[in-house]
Amino acid sequence: MLEDIIKEREKKRDNLKKAGYDVYPSTSKRDYRIGDAARRFLFLSLMQKTLTISGRIMGMRAQGGVMFLDLKDNSGKIQAVLNKKRSENFDILKENLDIGDFVSVTGSLFKTKKGEKSVNVETLTPLVKSLRPLPSGWHGLKDVEERYRKRYLDILINQRVQDSLINRSKIVRKLRESLEREDFLEVETPILQPIPGGATARPFKTHHNSLDADFYLRIAPELYLKRLLVGGLEKVFEIGKSFRNEGMDRDHNPEFTTLELYWAYQDYRGLIKFIEGVLKNIWREFKGGEWKWETTTFSDLIQKHTGKNWEEFGAEKLEEVYKKEIRLAGKIRKTTLVTDYPAMIMPLAKFKKDNEKLTESFQLIAGSEDTGAPGGPEIIKGFSEMNDPEKQRKQMEEQEQLFRSGNEEASRLDEDFLESLEYGMPPAAGLGIGIDRLTAILTGTHSIKEIIAFPTLKPKKEE
Secondary structure, eight states: OOOHHHHHHHHHEEEHHHTTSSSSOOOOSSOOHHHHHTTTHHHHHHHTTTTEEEEEEEEEEEETTTTEEEEEOOOOOOOEEETTTSSSHHHHHHHHOOOTTTEEEEEEEOOOTOOOEEEEEEEEEEEEEEOOOOOOOGGSSHHHHHHHHHHHHHHHOOOOHHHHHHHHHHHHHHHHHHHHHHTTTTOOOSSSSSSSSSSSOOOOOEETTTEEEEEOOOSSHHHHHHHHHHHTTTTEEEEEEEOOOOOOTTTTEEEEEEEEEEEETTOHHHHHHHHHHHHHHHHHHTOOSSOOOEEHHHHHHHHHHSSSSSGGOOOOOOHHHHIIIITTTTTTOOOOEEEEEEETTTTTTTTTTTEEEEEEEEEOOOHHHHSSSSSSOOOEEEEBBBOOOOHEEEEEEEEHHHHHHHOSSOOOOOOOHHHHHHHHOOOOOEEEHHOOOOOOOTTOOGGGGGSSSSOOOOOOOOO
C-alpha cells in the first residue's frame, strides 16, 4: 500500500536525521553537471580529480559491501559506486536511501570492469528525501490523461517528453533571434481586454471587481500590435499566450502560445518570402533536409476538391467545407501555402486590388505527410493589413452583426481600434505562428499536448 511505503520512507528520513544529515539542506555543492563530467571524463579521470556532482537516484542495487547508484540530472546519467571500505556511513546510507532521493556525491571518476563511467564515492550527502515512490510501468500507461495530470513525473521518466520541451524552447529562441536580426522589437500587449478582437473565436470572460467591468482573456494580440504601428513603431512582435473558449483535440488547447509580428511598409508577398526563409532554416536544423511546400490559391483549392466555385457557399458552409471536408479528410497531404482567402474568412485583411471579395492573405497548412495524421492544422496565418478605416469599419460591422445573431466566435467591433486607424496606420503586413503546432511538427509529435508543459485537462472528479 502507498501509505505503508510513505511511512517507511518517513522512518528512513528520520534515521538519516538521527545520523546527523540535513535531508533538506538549503545549499548544495556541485562542481560539474553530470553530462559535462561525462564529456570531460578522460581528462578528469586521468587527473584523478576529486569532484562533486548531484542528481536524483533513478536506480540502486547492492552487492555485499558495494552499492551502485544510477544518478541523473538534466544533462545526463552516471553511476556512483559506494564501497564500504571507502565511503563514509556506508551502512546507514545503504539502509535509508531510496530511488527518487536527491544526493550529492564527491569522489573521482573511473571506469568499471564493464567499461561504465562511474564515480568512486568518498562521501555522499543526502539533499532531498523522496517520500513517494516513482511509478513503475509509466511508459505503458493506457490512461494518457494520467500522464498529463502528473506531468512532473512524465517529464522525469519520459525522456522524449523532456526533449520535446527542450526543443520547444530552442525553436522559440531561433524564431526570436531571426526577428531580432531583422530589427524587430519585442513588445507586450494586454492579455485582459475590454473587447476581444483580432480573430474569430469564442473568448473567456471575467470580471474586474474594483472597476466593476467585464474583461476578456485575449484571443489574439493583433489589434494592440497594430496600434503600435499607428504609434510609429515599424517592426514589432510578441510571443505569448492567447486564450480561446473552444474544444480540445490534438491541434487545440484553450490556452496556447503564438508569435505575432507586424511589419510596416511590407505586404503579404514580402512577408511570405521572409517567413519561408526563417522556417526552412529552422526545419533544416531540427529535421534536416528541405521543407518543401506546395502553393495554391484558396479558390483553386476549393475548386479542386469540391468541383465548385467558393462563391457558391455561404460563409458558414464555406468554413465547414474548408476545415472539415478538405483539411480533416486529409486532402491536403503535403504542407501547402494557401493564398488569397475570401474577405468573409479574413475580416482584418486588405482586399485584393482586382477583386475585393478576396484578400491579400495566406495560410501555411501542415500536410498529413508531415503530421502523420489527417487534417493538418494551420501553422501560420498572415496578410496585408487592412488600414482603410472605412472598409475596416464595414468588415467589423458585418462581424458584429454575426455576433449579435448568435455566432459567439464572430469578431467584435472595436471603436477604439477604428479610431486609431483614422489617425493613420502605414501599409503593413502581419502574421501569427502557432508555436505549439509548429513545435509538434518539428519534433515529430502527434499532439500539441505532448509539447505543452501543462496542457488543460478536464477537472478530476473526487472519489
